[in-house]
Amino acid sequence: MKIKELLAAGTKELGLELTSKQIDAFMNYLDILQEWNQKMNLTAIDDSEEIVIKHFLDSLSSVSVMDLAGDEKMIDLGTGAGFPGIPLKIFYPKLDLTLLDSTKKKITFLKNLVRELNLKGIEFIHGRAEDYGQKSKYRGSYDVVIARAVAPLNILSEYAIPFLKPTGSFLAQKGAKVKEEVIEATRAIEVLGAEIYDVVSIDLPYSDAKRNLVIIDKVRETPLEYPRKAGTPNKEPISN
Numbered sequence: 628m629k630i631k632e633l634l635a636a637g638t639k640e641l642g643l644e645l646t647s648k649q650i651d652a653f654m655n656y657l658d659i660l661q662e663w664n665q666k667m668n669l670t671a672i673d674d675s676e677e678i679v680i681k682h683f684l685d686s687l688s689s690v691s692v693m694d695l696a697g698d699e700k701m702i703d704l705g706t707g708a709g710f711p712g713i714p715l716k717i718f719y720p721k722l723d724l725t726l727l728d729s730t731k732k733k734i735t736f737l738k739n740l741v742r743e744l745n746l747k748g749i750e751f752i753h754g755r756a757e758d759y760g761q762k763s764k765y766r767g768s769y770d771v772v773i774a775r776a777v778a779p780l781n782i783l784s785e786y787a788i789p790f791l792k793p794t795g796s797f798l799a800q801k802g803a804k805v806k807e808e809v810i811e812a813t814r815a816i817e818v819l820g821a822e823i824y825d826v827v828s829i830d831l832p833y834s835d836a837k838r839n840l841v842i843i844d845k846v847r848e849t850p851l852e853y854p855r856k857a858g859t860p861n862k863e864p865i866s867n
């Protein structure tokens with residue numbers, strides 16, 4: 628199958644449809660990612676088909692689950708080479724998106740990518756989630772926080788939940804071991820002022836991989852002591 632067709636068929640399987648303009652944007656993203664990946668290690672996945680399936684389709688797998696209007700204020704924590712944030716921005720052009728990562732070269736790549744794809748309305752943050760979650764400009768100001776492959780759920784919850792508005796939702800993209808992670812994060816989620824809304828299993832198209840989307844709703848203000856200083860959530864995770 629041609630790579631464009633793989634993307635179109637895969638999105639269809641996810642229940643979504645892309646315009647030809649959106650497909651072209653993804654093909655551009657693919658070229659730019661592979662070009663930069665030769666010079667710097669941005670992602671371990673470098674094969675075109677694998678990028679389409681494991682990065683693009685996996686990033687879009689949350690769309691039908693989230694049911695967004697498309698103009699929400701969203702932050703992607705630990706976005707790396709732009710996943711899932713950039714595919715979601717291509718899908719929802721009006722998204723008010725912030726991309727945060729602690730690795731400088733990834734932010735440099737993303738700024739170039741966003742310019743080449745001519746995407747508007749994206750803010751970049753080079754820094755740690757723990758530091759920005761305490762800044763008044765960012766804390767409590769997002770409708771949606773999203774993250775994939777950044778940290779176990781109890782640690783990730785401390786990074787994510789402080790960014791949410793009191794009515795916001797956090798979507799964590801997880802793999803097969805989701806049950807253990809959810810159990811381990813029970814107290815952390817509660818302490819941070821949120822609750823599990825749902826865990827949705829997804830079959831990634833053209834792959835045997837099982838994916839799980841954990842949806843967490845904020846229900847109260849996060850106590851001011853969270854997030855603790857950079858490194859502490861990871862060293863001393865909130866535990867049950």
Ligand code: SAH
Nearest residue numbers: 705706707710728729730755756775776777
């Ligand atoms: N979300 C991307 C990248 C995952 S790799 C994907 O799914 O492909 C994890 C990324 O999170 C790395 O780029 C790393 O720099 C970043 N990261 C890890 N801990 C972080 C923290 N505390 N604050 C900000 N970024 C962090």
